Amino acid sequence: MEFQFDLNTTWFILVGVLLTGYAILDGFDLGVGALHLFIKGDDNRRILINSIGPVWDGNEVWLVTGGGALFAAFPIVYAAVFSGFYNAIMILLFMLIFRAVAIEFRSKQPMIWWRQAWDIAFSVSSILIAFLMGVTIGNIITGVPIGADKEFHGTFIEMINPFTIMVGITTVSLFMMHGAIYLIMKTDGEVQKIVRQWANNTIIFFTICYVTTTMATLIYFPEMVQPFKHNPWLFGFAILNMLAVANIPRELNIGKDYKAFLSSCLSIAALLSLFAIGIFPNLVHSTISPEYNLNIYNAASSQKTLQIILNIALIGIPFVLSYTVSIYWIFRGKVKLDKMSY
Amino acid sequence: MTKFWVKVFALTFAVGVATGIVMEFEFGTNWATYSRYVGDIFGSALAAEGIFAFFLESGFLAILVFGWNKVSPKVHFLSTIMVALGAMLSAVWIVVANSWQQTPAGYHIVGTGINARAEITDFWQMFFNPSSMDRLSHTLSGAWLAGAFLILSISAFYIIKNRHYEFASRSFKVGLAIAIFASLFQLFSGHRSAVGVSQNQPAKLAAYEAHFDSSKVADLYLFGWVNEKNQQVNFGFALPKFLSFMIYGDFTTPVRGLNSFKPNEIPPVNIVFQTYHMMVAIGMTLIALSLIALFFMWRGTLFKKKWLMIVFIFSVLLPQAANQLGWISAEVGRQPWIVYGLLRTSDALSKTVTADQIVFSLILFAIIYALLLVLFLFLLNEKIKHGPDETEETSSEYDKQKILMNKGN
Numbered sequence: 142m143e144f145q146f147d148l149n150t151t152w153f154i155l156v157g158v159l160l161t162g163y164a165i166l167d168g169f170d171l172g173v174g175a176l177h178l179f180i181k182g183d184d185n186r187r188i189l190i191n192s193i194g195p196v197w198d199g200n201e202v203w204l205v206t207g208g209g210a211l212f213a214a215f216p217i218v219y220a221a222v223f224s225g226f227y228n229a230i231m232i233l234l235f236m237l238i239f240r241a242v243a244i245e246f247r248s249k250q251p252m253i254w255w256r257q258a259w260d261i262a263f264s265v266s267s268i269l270i271a272f273l274m275g276v277t278i279g280n281i282i283t284g285v286p287i288g289a290d291k292e293f294h295g296t297f298i299e300m301i302n303p304f305t306i307m308v309g310i311t312t313v314s315l316f317m318m319h320g321a322i323y324l325i326m327k328t329d330g331e332v333q334k335i336v337r338q339w340a341n342n343t344i345i346f347f348t349i350c351y352v353t354t355t356m357a358t359l360i361y362f363p364e365m366v367q368p369f370k371h372n373p374w375l376f377g378f379a380i381l382n383m384l385a386v387a388n389i390p391r392e393l394n395i396g397k398d399y400k401a402f403l404s405s406c407l408s409i410a411a412l413l414s415l416f417a418i419g420i421f422p423n424l425v426h427s428t429i430s431p432e433y434n435l436n437i438y439n440a441a442s443s444q445k446t447l448q449i450i451l452n453i454a455l456i457g458i459p460f461v462l463s464y465t466v467s468i469y470w471i472f473r474g475k476v477k478l479d480k481m482s483y
Numbered sequence: 484m485t486k487f488w489v490k491v492f493a494l495t496f497a498v499g500v501a502t503g504i505v506m507e508f509e510f511g512t513n514w515a516t517y518s519r520y521v522g523d524i525f526g527s528a529l530a531a532e533g534i535f536a537f538f539l540e541s542g543f544l545a546i547l548v549f550g551w552n553k554v555s556p557k558v559h560f561l562s563t564i565m566v567a568l569g570a571m572l573s574a575v576w577i578v579v580a581n582s583w584q585q586t587p588a589g590y591h592i593v594g595t596g597i598n599a600r601a602e603i604t605d606f607w608q609m610f611f612n613p614s615s616m617d618r619l620s621h622t623l624s625g626a627w628l629a630g631a632f633l634i635l636s637i638s639a640f641y642i643i644k645n646r647h648y649e650f651a652s653r654s655f656k657v658g659l660a661i662a663i664f665a666s667l668f669q670l671f672s673g674h675r676s677a678v679g680v681s682q683n684q685p686a687k688l689a690a691y692e693a694h695f696d697s698s699k700v701a702d703l704y705l706f707g708w709v710n711e712k713n714q715q716v717n718f719g720f721a722l723p724k725f726l727s728f729m730i731y732g733d734f735t736t737p738v739r740g741l742n743s744f745k746p747n748e749i750p751p752v753n754i755v756f757q758t759y760h761m762m763v764a765i766g767m768t769l770i771a772l773s774l775i776a777l778f779f780m781w782r783g784t785l786f787k788k789k790w791l792m793i794v795f796i797f798s799v800l801l802p803q804a805a806n807q808l809g810w811i812s813a814e815v816g817r818q819p820w821i822v823y824g825l826l827r828t829s830d831a832l833s834k835t836v837t838a839d840q841i842v843f844s845l846i847l848f849a850i851i852y853a854l855l856l857v858l859f860l861f862l863l864n865e866k867i868k869h870g871p872d873e874t875e876e877t878s879s880e881y882d883k884q885k886i887l888m889n890k891g892n
Binding site: 201202205208209210216223228231234238241244249291292293294449453457458464465468472482 | 521533544551840843
């Protein structure tokens, strides 16, 4: 399909930006959760939780807003995907609640069994959330059985296959790496030594997963690379992605921890851009017939609504960016526990 | 004083965020047909809520809770205002969206059959649809009441126990001021809402008062039990012709009754009748309670009236109940429509989701919500028992917990 820079394309990009914002921001706090059980000692665990304490809640808002934007701009996709992936979404929601509760309630009682139970809940839910999101992305790559009625005609079990599981694990590894690098910035002393080791291990873990998933995609889903053949300049994103990943250990070695973190953010953004380029202009491609693909035109709201929400976004986004930057600026630096902490 | 209430608020907020995400996703998961139908309209309100309200609220909440030593008192105070503003903006957008379902405006229908959907024609007509402002004021004021009576309840508890007396009496006065204003304002906004309902959703109003016969002047019931089969109210007590008076300002104009609607276009009358009347009764009780407290405060004996303080401890449940009952009567009163006059609730479901899946998710959420409720009440209770720190020198919660932990080892 010809590339046209119209309202529909703008909203494809904007929904992508919101979900990328979510992946970058909630990515590190899910990663911290995924690594949580690897550290021992109550004070150490409290440091980990409090490193994301003031921000995890705001990070989740990106998901809420991304979901809202998808609903507003592409309601047909919202309806088909959310009702089609019913069981997966229910488990995801269940885990999101569980995780919020675990963070909030863990440190409110001193009993050891209480804290250990919530530590496990926090970590398991973080891993599962990351995994399910990866599985969802995997399913968008493989395509799903969308019929002529724009409804999903598959089952939950079909969603889980070796490829989608692989994408799920890759997502977990990516967030673990991202979280470990974030923790290096937020900790010092003994704890920082431990998380530095985590960062090294997770970089290796992620690289293995990343290479495997990329190869599997190239072999089984060559249509994902079609846009790159037509527009070779798009390879820039792939190169950017590799450079960003490669830059992480380099920056860590020379002690530029925050630059390593920025590299990690950039690699997530580049990875999701590659995914978005691969599926454009479809949002969900149908395994039943290409005619039934849900794309940015047949699944969109009216032009009038797209224009209205674009105005809303243009007014709102500068505010959102300014709060986000100020919050991270105010809470910069190493974690110090005090009595308002978790 | 602030730190204590911030902690109570943060606890409530965490539960609110966790359950709020579910509500948003539920549109897509359980009401897919509805989402397709209204996405063009509803979506913009939800997106605006996310961008304008949620980011504001969650961002500044971080400063409110964790930023005591990181920002100046002025910035901290500004954050408090921003959180409150965010919460109210959130109410604005979501009530607007819900009101559009009650009284659709600024739209046209495009397509037919499974492709039919409402598309926006005028954003401001959609935003200021006939019921949105009345319902917004009524909802916001209901939320203020819920907050005010939580403060009154906890403060009354401390006053009776003679703990943190200074803190509690100050908090009580602040809570009482809000309660007096909000409970009286409810009377006004509730009346305006009801008049609006009589114009826009006559079937709902007729169900509120179980008024069946269109040719008759309508009575205003104080209580009763509706016999839907015989179309009469048993064991009821009514102010004759007062419904007509409340709506039209005279005792002679008939009110449209349920009989003028097709049988498949009227809501379940008794549920709507009961929830509506309970809500009104609780609202009146809240006004009475607030004014009694004001009277004794004027006499200077408020905090010595032990019976009144006991009543206030339990009063926290009343606005919560009234808010829930009000929503039930508003939403059940709209049935069988999910979008009034346009889309039936039974047509709005997700067609691909099976009954088994619904049962599975219902059980899942019943369990976790029950757990949430228990945990929330338990921790709230702990917080209340612990109370505010009297001075800043008291050892911090963290240190206390550390001592306890060491004892545990």
